[in-house]
């Protein structure tokens with residue numbers, strides 16, 4: 001019997017999990033090729049650590065992908081009915097495609113080229129170099145009070161106590177319940193981060209940022225940790241997308257109207273009854289990748305795929321290497337009363353980061369929390 005050719009586009013948390021599980025569970029009936037622009041896996045959840053110079057977020061994909069998965073280092077430029085076009089001119093044919101292209105920084109603010117983005121490896125690498133060059137008492141302004149901005153500001157402040165680190169945002173930790181926010185504020189203050197909330201950034205310049213109050217805040221190094229976008233690949237290929245450009249799927253992760261395309265991770269929008277509670281996060285990207293693989297295997301076998309069912313666990317924030325904050329959540333992502341704070345939270349967060357890598361290495365054994373039986377309340381898809 002001919003092998004089913006599966007092309008996985010993107011080797012992030014969803015794509016690597018999907019590719020490895022396809023091979024591990026596919027009983028030699030699948031031929032899997034992963035297409036990714038670089039031969040490295042980027043641990044995006046460590047990019048703030050990478051930028052601060054306390055860890056390396058890139059590791060060879062050869063050490064993470066199953067030995068029977070082929071890697072093609074290229075970017076997919078277009079997806080056609082049964083083939084993809086690669087940059088550099090090549091093409092690959094597929095029987096099934098798994099779309100897992102992830103997310104990147106949204107560059108909505110004028111002058112964003114003057115800021116270093118923490119959302120991808122190139123930006124984090126450039127920021128790492130820049131931080132090392134800054135003189136004592138230089139000002140670093142981090143834009144964005146979400147979890148990524150909080151982690152970045154704290155990490156930089158602890159690693160470079162001689163720099164003046166400021167976090168500028170309209171709100172702080174809006175994804176946490178009100179009762180948990182003061183603790184995070186205190187921890188940022190302990191790290192030496194100056195907080196400036198209630199401020200909307202209207203422009204970024206080489207020497208600082210402009211705010212809605214008409215002020216210029218001077219900055220020697222501006223870090224963008226604002227909102228995130230998805231690549232335009234699905235839209236430009238004529239596939240169905242939501243208003244944010246995410247691939248629209250049914251509740252089994254099969255693309256709407258395209259039975260040979262399955263989606264997983266940040267770049268995908270499953271219907272609300274199974275997906276409204278799923279924040280852009282590796283917490284949802286990895287089970288989506290595993291479920292996407294199971295869906296492809298069911299389609300190959302001519303079976304009906306199962307609906308997606310993922311329960312969230314909580315939000316884990318690192319604040320430097322020795323402090324952290326963990327907010328437990330119900331499966332529908334509404335907060336529980338349980339929190340963990342301090343050194344213990346930092347240890348748990350580090351274990352979570354390591355667990356993601358271990359899970360991708362043992363895809364057959366990987367399990368996740370099922371979704372809540374009740375229909376979850378709609379919440380906007382925010383990063384993490």
Ligand SMILES: Cc1cc2nc3c(=O)[nH]c(=O)nc-3n(C[C@H](O)[C@H](O)[C@H](O)COP(=O)(O)OP(=O)(O)OC[C@H]3O[C@@H](n4cnc5c(N)ncnc54)[C@H](O)[C@@H]3O)c2cc1C
Pocket residue numbers: 009010011012013014015035036037038042044045046047048074075076077100101102103118119120148231233264265266267280281282283284285316383384
């Ligand atoms: C600093 C930071 C900290 C974070 N911390 C956490 C955290 O603590 N917990 C958590 O759950 N989440 C966290 N996140 C979010 C998390 O990293 C993302 O939600 C997660 O990476 C999404 O996984 P993914 O597989 O969908 O996409 P990604 O991991 O982004 O992978 C997508 C892959 O697709 C590739 N790709 C893109 N376009 C193409 C193309 N055209 N052709 C081929 N390949 C392509 C990309 O190069 C990339 O390798 C954090 C994010 C950041 C930036």
